Amino acid sequence: MFWDASLIDLFKKGGFVMWPLLACSLAGLAIVLERAFYFFRLRLRYDRFLGELKSRLSRGSANAAVEYCRTYANPVPHVAAEYMLHLENDSEREEALKCTGSYAIEKVEAHLRPLATIAHIAPLLGLLGTVTGLVSAFHRIESLGGQVQPEVLAGGIWEALITTVAGLLIAIPCMAFYRTFEGIVDRVARRMHLVVSELNRFFGKRSGERLPSEEPAKTWRKTQAAEKEGAVTI
Numbered sequence: 001m002f003w004d005a006s007l008i009d010l011f012k013k014g015g016f017v018m019w020p021l022l023a024c025s026l027a028g029l030a031i032v033l034e035r036a037f038y039f040f041r042l043r044l045r046y047d048r049f050l051g052e053l054k055s056r057l058s059r060g061s062a063n064a065a066v067e068y069c070r071t072y073a074n075p076v077p078h079v080a081a082e083y084m085l086h087l088e089n090d091s092e093r094e095e096a097l098k099c100t101g102s103y104a105i106e107k108v109e110a111h112l113r114p115l116a117t118i119a120h121i122a123p124l125l126g127l128l129g130t131v132t133g134l135v136s137a138f139h140r141i142e143s144l145g146g147q148v149q150p151e152v153l154a155g156g157i158w159e160a161l162i163t164t165v166a167g168l169l170i171a172i173p174c175m176a177f178y179r180t181f182e183g184i185v186d187r188v189a190r191r192m193h194l195v196v197s198e199l200n201r202f203f204g205k206r207s208g209e210r211l212p213s214e215e216p217a218k219t220w221r222k223t224q225a226a227e228k229e230g231a232v233t234i
Contacts, residue, residue, distance in 0.1 A: 010162055013159045013162055014129060014133075014159070014162040014163045014166060015129055015132065015133060015163065016129075017125055017126070017128055017129030017132070017163045018129070018162075018163060018166065020125055021122060021125050021126065021129075021163065021166050021167060021170060024118045024121065024122050024125070024170055025122075025170045027114070027118060028115060028118045028119075028122075028170060028173075028174045031111045031114060031115045031118075032115070032173075032174070032177045034111065035110075035111060035112070035115075035177075035181050036177075038108075039108075039181065039184050041073050042073055042074045042075075042108070042184075042188070043074075044072060044074040044076060044077070044191075046076065046191055046194075049072070049076070049077060050195065050198060052068065053065060053068065053069065053077075053080060054198075054202060056068060057202060062084065065084060066081050066084050066085060069081035069084075074188070075100070075101075075104030075105075075107070075108065075188060075192060076188065076191045076192050076195050077195075078100060078104065079097060079100055079101060079104070079192045079195055079196065080195050080196075080199060082096045082097055082100045083096075083097060083195075083196060083199050084199070087203065097196060101189075101192055104188070104192065105185070105188075105189060108184070108185050108188055109185055112178060112181055112182065112185070115174055115177065115178045115181070116174075116175075116178050118170070118171070118174050119170075119171045119174035119175040119178055120171070122167040122168075122170040122171040122174065123164075123167045123168055123171045124167070125163070125167050126163045126164040126165070126166055126167020126168060127163075127164060127167065128163070129160070129162070129163025129164070129166075129167075130160045130161055130163050130164045131160075132160075133157075133159060133160025133161075133162075133163065134157065134160045136160075137157060137159075137160060
């Protein structure tokens with residue numbers, strides 16, 4: 001019960017604008033639940049992952065490192081796997097990282113723009129309902145020749161304001177969740193760049209060019225080749 005009225009009564013008094021507001025609320029709820037579940041699946045302890053990855057690479061376990069990265073749903077390990085799969089060719093590696101990174105960001109940003117749109121248009125729809133409600137209230141006053149009791153006028157105004165309240169109740173949580181999800185997307189993007197930088201240092205690379213010291217990369221390539229030869233022999 002709100003203001004001595006049920007939700008159904010308030011919905012009816014709000015007028016036709018309550019229907020698009022209802023659609024916005026349902027769409028916003030669906031997006032929030034879907035994104036919350038998606039980002040829950042992407043949870044990753046980055047420091048632990050990076051430490052385990054470097055440990056496997058230090059032991060020269062190339063295939064194990066790639067398979068380890070593929071066990072995660074988070075795109076950060078996937079970027080690391082693409083890096084290692086294209087270690088021999090700098091240009092191919094950079095292109096593969098761009099494609100993998102772009103596709104990953106597209107997936108983590110999915111449905112965020114509609115959520116932001118709902119957060120922006122819900123208050124406007126509420127304001128539209130309020131304005132049309134006030135127009136109707138004053139039109140009734142005019143039709144009565146201006147002879148109207150104050151409580152009748154007040155009743156018409158508070159009914160008109162129902163849509164503004166509804167619009168804000170939809171927009172505020174939608175905007176809060178949008179900002180939260182946007183922060184997660186930014187963190188994922190930063191960690192993708194960070195894991196590439198860490199692997200560049202590990203293999204002695206920078207900006208697609210070899211550094212004077214290439215020993216880590218050479219050692220890792222030899223180990224990788226040995227693993228492949230062992231697999232063929234078996």
